[in-house]
Amino acid sequence: MQDQLERMRESLAPFPWAYTAIVVAGLLLAAWLANWLTKRVLLRGLERVLRAMPMGGAQHDHAVRLQVVPRLANVVPALVISAGVSMVPDLPPQLVTVVKALCQAFVVVTIALAVSRLLDALNRHYERRPDARDKPIKGYVQVVKIVMFVLVGISVVATLIGAEFLHIITGLGAMTAVLMLIFQDTILSLVASVQISNDGRVRIGDWIEMPSQNADGDVIDIALHTVTVRNWDRTVTTVPTKKLVSDSFKNWRQMSEGGGRRIKRALYLDQRSVRFFGPDEIARFRRFNLLDEYLDRKDRELREWNAELAARGAEPVNHRRVTNLGTFRAYVEQYLRHHAGINQALTLLVRQLQPTEHGLPLEIYCFTADTRWAVYEGIQSDIFDHLLAILPEFGLRVFQRASDAPLDVNLRRVEGPRPGPEPAPGAGEPG
Numbered sequence: 001m002q003d004q005l006e007r008m009r010e011s012l013a014p015f016p017w018a019y020t021a022i023v024v025a026g027l028l029l030a031a032w033l034a035n036w037l038t039k040r041v042l043l044r045g046l047e048r049v050l051r052a053m054p055m056g057g058a059q060h061d062h063a064v065r066l067q068v069v070p071r072l073a074n075v076v077p078a079l080v081i082s083a084g085v086s087m088v089p090d091l092p093p094q095l096v097t098v099v100k101a102l103c104q105a106f107v108v109v110t111i112a113l114a115v116s117r118l119l120d121a122l123n124r125h126y127e128r129r130p131d132a133r134d135k136p137i138k139g140y141v142q143v144v145k146i147v148m149f150v151l152v153g154i155s156v157v158a159t160l161i162g163a164e165f166l167h168i169i170t171g172l173g174a175m176t177a178v179l180m181l182i183f184q185d186t187i188l189s190l191v192a193s194v195q196i197s198n199d200g201r202v203r204i205g206d207w208i209e210m211p212s213q214n215a216d217g218d219v220i221d222i223a224l225h226t227v228t229v230r231n232w233d234r235t236v237t238t239v240p241t242k243k244l245v246s247d248s249f250k251n252w253r254q255m256s257e258g259g260g261r262r263i264k265r266a267l268y269l270d271q272r273s274v275r276f277f278g279p280d281e282i283a284r285f286r287r288f289n290l291l292d293e294y295l296d297r298k299d300r301e302l303r304e305w306n307a308e309l310a311a312r313g314a315e316p317v318n319h320r321r322v323t324n325l326g327t328f329r330a331y332v333e334q335y336l337r338h339h340a341g342i343n344q345a346l347t348l349l350v351r352q353l354q355p356t357e358h359g360l361p362l363e364i365y366c367f368t369a370d371t372r373w374a375v376y377e378g379i380q381s382d383i384f385d386h387l388l389a390i391l392p393e394f395g396l397r398v399f400q401r402a403s404d405a406p407l408d409v410n411l412r413r414v415e416g417p418r419p420g421p422e423p424a425p426g427a428g429e430p431g
Contacts (some may be wrong), residue, residue, distance in 0.1 A: 027084045031077035038073045071114040078103045078110070097162075105156040112152040116145055133204040139193035139241070142224035146186065185242075189225045192242040202227060202244055202251065210249035213239045260343040260367030261376045267387060268359035269325070270397040276321040285327060290334035298322055325352075328394040329362065332387060336366055341379040343369040359399025 082103035085096055123141045126132055158165045180187070196202050206219045208229060217231035226238040255261055277285075282299075285291050302320050333350045336342050346367040353361035368379045391398060 023088045027081060027088060030084065031080040034080045035073070035077040038076045071110060071117055074110050075107050078106045082107075101159050101162070104159050108152055108155050108159070112148055115148060119145060134200055135197055136204060136222045137197075138222060139190070139197065139224040143190055143193075146224075185225065185240075188242045189240070192245040193222075193224055195245055196222070196241065203253070207252040207256070208249050209252070210239060210243075210247070212247055213237060213243060215239050215249075256371045258346075259371070260346045260369065261371040263364060263366050263368060263376075263380050263383070265380070265384065266353065266361035266363040267384070267391075268356075268361055268399045269391075270399045271355060271360045273395060273397040274323060274325045274360070275395065276323055277327065282322055288331065290338065291327065291331055294327070294330040294334070295322075298326075324394045324396055325360075325362075328391070328396055331390075331394070332362075332364065335386070336364070336383070339379075339383070341368055341370065341375075341382075343367045358401075 082100050085091070085099045085103075088096075119141050123138055126137055154168050155165055157163075158168050202208060202219055202222065204219055204222060207217065208219060209216045210229075215229040215231065215237040217229050217237075219227060220230050220236075221228040223241070225241055227241055227244060229237045229239060231237055282295065285295065302322070305320050329350050329352070333348070336348055336350070337344065342348065343366075347365065348367075349363070349365040351363050351365065353363050355361075364383070368376050370376060370379070388398065
């Protein structure tokens with residue numbers, strides 16, 4: 001083989017660059033052949049092995065896994081060129097050095113890209129775990145990739161200029177302040193991401209409300225620099241990760257996990273409809289099963305109180321009596337106590353608030369057993385539908401401001417002839 005190459009070189013002596021071009025073409029052909037063999041033989045064998053290996057779960061992400069190995073396969077032709085370029089005759093030493101440096105840089109960048117694909121595959125595999133929503137690692141993966149590509153960039157520069165990697169790292173120490181200024185947001189986001197991951201203040205799937213960032217919806221992604229929120233109007237808001245540490249926001253996760261969603265709404269009653277009940281009316285309310293215990297307890301309490309007043313000779317006006325408002329309040333509480341949609345383990349109150357110009361607020365404070373939005377609204381509406389409908393049974397009225405629309409009688413007077421005064425009784429009758 002060596003003799004054949006020598007004879008070819010002697011025959012091509014009149015053409016100085018012909019032999020060099022043939023050797024370069026042979027080197028490129030060898031690199032292509034190595035690449036072809038690697039991808040057609042080695043990779044197909046690895047593909048069969050990877051497809052036979054489960055990755056946890058019913059659906060296997062083979063595409064992501066197979067993207068890592070082909071990326072590494074591109075290293076083979078670069079290694080062939082780097083090893084064979086020094087054997088090409090009549091090449092300038094500077095060109096050989098540059099080609100070797102480019103091949104080394106290509107190998108480093110290719111390995112870095114393969115590692116990046118591998119990190120993405122590991123992150124996707126981790127996200128399939130049930131606890132991945134509570135402890136996302138996407139931010140950490142992005143930090144590792146940033147550090148890796150910074151080191152790769154330094155290594156490529158050092159290779160191309162022929163400097164030592166450690167010398168460049170030492171020189172960058174003097175630029176620490178500049179780097180801190182450039183990567184300020186990344187550093188702050190990294191710290192915020194670590195805090196969020198450790199204390200679990202935000203997880204994927206949480207409903208957060210952050211008015212300062214116009215965010216009100218579900219968290220769909222947590223990355224290094226941003227947290228993506230899909231709002232209820234189907235728009236998407238990206239919130240800087242550091243804002244979730246420095247600014248205040250509301251997380252509704254505890255509401256969902258606590259097994260109850262709060263109802264806090266008031267009925268505004270007309271204060272002029274509040275009055276005492278007479279004995280006959282109290283007896284009539286015995287037909288309400290929910291009021292039996294309340295009426296029995298109230299009857300004993302009032303009898304004892306009024307008997308003591310009578311013993312002291314107090315006037316009857318000092319006696320205590322049952323009111324329609326108190327009876328209605330007891331009915332509402334018992335109604336909620338027996339409602340299947342109300343979580344009885346959480347706080348339940350029916351209370352009066354301070355009277356206002358809009359009426360007397362009777363507030364209902366309780367929690368639904370189902371926290372889903374549509375179910376919650378249905379339970380709340382059913383409760384107030386019932387209370388508004390049964391309110392007249394207690395002689396109470398809801399306060400409602402009068403409309404300023406003209407009365408129908410005035411409209412009829414405008415449209416038709418104005419009637420004259422009615423005759424007095426007996427007027428015009430024969431005497």
